[in-house]
Amino acid sequence: MVEQIVFLIISAFTLTMAVIVVTKRNLFHAALALMASFLGVAGLYVTLDAGFLAAAQLLVYIGAISILVIFAIMMTRRLMQTSEPAFNTQAGFALLTAVIGFGVVFWVFYVFRNIWPLVPDTAVPLASKPVVPQEVLQNSVALMGRAFVNPAGYVLPFEIASVLLLAALVGAIIVAWPKAEDKA
């Protein structure tokens, strides 16, 4: 009961902030609302007992990505008077795409609820919160770490993501490297 109320409050907060992001004309305020929205998502993770994911959300999305977004806004726009039209001519198409995307995701979860259930060993998706044993929650970080390096687990996606990040890192260094003509 309490969890339901908390979930509803956090969801309402997240969605409100998300709406503010796309309607605010002041880009800086929009970025702040984006941060608040990310915070709401972190709160949702906490209600799902996914503490590590929540902290990662804070660290990566608010601590890094949002800061990057704000830097980009500050460096590319005229600083104090950022006022942009909130909607462009593609708003209709964007809405359509979003609705179709949501429909497809919902359809996948609904149609395949027997093959890929959201909660293991049940055929009832979207109904209730999964019940996770207490010892799994206590060791969730260690279990996740092992799953990432286990051939039977997620070692392939993990390595692919690592290589991607490494490539991005090398790319950033190449872009920032002083060009040959600069040296002369």
Added chain:
Amino acid sequence: MSFNLNEFLKSLVSLTVSDYLRQLWGDQLWVGLVLDILGVVIISTFCLLIVIFLIWLERKVIARIQQRIGPNRVGGRYGLLQTVADVIKLLIKEDITPMGADRVAYWLAPFLIVMAALIVWAIMPFAPGVIGVDLNIGVFFFLAISSVSVVSLLLAGWGSNNKYALLGAFRSVAQLVSYEVPMILALLVPILLARSMSTVSIVAAQTVPFLLVVPLAALIFFISSLAETGRTPFDLLEAESEIVAGFHVEYGGMKFGMFFLAEFVNTLFMSGFFATVFLGGYRFFGLENLVIGDGWAVGNLIGLVVFFVKMFAVYFVYIWIRGTLPRVRVDQILNYNWKFLVPVSLVLVMVTAVLDKFIPESFSAYARAGAHLTANVLIALVTIEILRAYARRQRRLTGGDSGLAVTAAEDHAHQETAVHHEPAAAH
């Protein structure tokens, strides 16, 4: 269950009053809620009030280091009430919002920074069993919160409608974001050794304090915590003698006071965190588990005292450094971080991980500590040797100049000229 004075005193001594009250009042929702809120209020109030003492301590100690007397007028011979007077002054000052300021951002920033400074105390183990909440991701929680506090600097800088404040915020964010990297890497080492991110488990794993097992990680963490809290020698964020105050130049009264407060609370937290992760927290040769008579667990009280002694010992080092070292330049700060701290901490993490894997499980804690200590000393020696070779080459290229005090551009120019004059320099 009825009230029992003896049991109550026992729970008071062993710092488990909340458990006792929970038994007394029954395990209902409101009891838990009231006790939790009480705990939060107590810890927050403690953090806010101790700052009054910390500021006095800092002024007094630095004054002594610099052969001055320090505050000695208000509140007796030692000026004990000086900070109280300062706080009252800050509280009754007029609240100003600069013209054209972004009100939301301007007002939100001081609150957010204090919230972030207080919320991390949740994972600080003060004594056995005395901790806000023993998260299994404790250290990671601290890192996540402190990365969020960067946002409030940007809010302050942008909301002030002052280009100097904004530039100050940029400088601060650049410094804080870059020093997060070696800090995370250095914290990975004790996490590896303790096999847990929970602060309680890290304390429990320190049969030998991690300062003696991985001194290099402790040093890197300490240096980056100096930068993260913006203290000397990394205090160019608010270099008083040059740029007034950096990102909070437009703040006055208690809103300025809140930035000040957050800085001191953060520094105290870093001291406590260092004591927890590297000095064994509340542990003191098993005395923290002492039980006298029929269940008087005085060990917890001893643990509390031990923790505070360790925390303030580390805090004293912070003040000591502030009273001793000069300030460094912004390019030196960033170069030092990316070209020295990050590579060293990366090597340290890899060596520790591989070494820890190869040490047999049958080894005692002391043998394990010895192996890690040897590896640390070796890494330190190799690093010093590499730095020496680099400095020697630099000296040869620049013809006697140490190469330490040149900026990147000058450095470049020096190298160019040095190439032309190399035959002369070789003689």
